[in-house]
Amino acid sequence: MRVSYATLALGLLGLTGLFSSPAGAQEETRNPLDEIAPPAGPDGAAPEESLGLAATPPAPAGVTPRQTAEEIDRNFDKALDNYDDIIGSEKTAAVRNLEDRIAQNEKLLEKNQTELGRYRGAVRQIKIEYTRQLLNLKTSFRGGRIDEKTYEKKAKQLADEYVFKVKEVEKDIGFYKTESDATAARINTMQAEARFQRVAAGKDRAASKKKDEPNALESLVMELGAAHQLHLQDVWDEGDCRFCRVR
DSSP states (O other): OOOOHHHHHHHHHHHHHHHSOOTTOOOOOOOGGGGTSOOOOGGGOOHHHHTTOOOOOOOOTTOOHHHHHHHHHHHHHHHHHHHHHHHHHHHHHHHHHHHHHHHHHHHHHHHHHHHHHHHHHHHHHHHHHHHHHHHHHHHHHHTTSSOHHHHHHHHHHHHHHHHHHHHHHHHHHHHHHHHHHHHHHHHHHHHHHHHHHHHHHTTTHHHHHSOOOOOHHHHHHHHHHHHHHHHHSOOOOTTOGGGSOOO
16 A cells, blocks of 8 residues: 655654653753852852952942942042142142242342443543543643653553453452342342243143134145145025036
């Protein structure tokens, strides 16, 4: 007797049903992570406690993790502000110290320049005085009131006195000029340091942020750069096809 393929297939399905699980029973699903998860401790303890790990303490009641993070940020910012205040106070103290030293050196410079001017004036007075005496001596000689020998002797005396006095005064001039130059150099150095300290302390921060107005050449370069950028862009105007593409 010939058996059709359909009959054979139905028979196989019937045998399969005999060995299948009862109706309504579902196979238990397993999570692949369960195989690597640590076992629970005794009395249902959490896996962390069974491994000796401290569990994460819960946040205080009514405080969210976001609020906790914001509080940490505020405390950190406050600490930074305090640090900046301390550093700023030290820099400000350095500026005050420099300003005091500058003021003292400016007074010293004024004193040295006053003395320098006084001794330079003394040299001019010496020249005027001995020039007057020499003219009087020449007048006496030309008028015949003194002879040539007396004239030469007195003229030499006047010349020696003049040279000696001028040299003595010029020593003082050299001293006060050297002191004035050194004091002025110190003032310039301290003023430069004070400007640096002011910038570091933030006193000139606003001024340093202010941008200078561009000059004519810089303005032209900026305009040419903007025109070049526009030249490279595609401009689309649906209302007029003449401007569909501008290169």
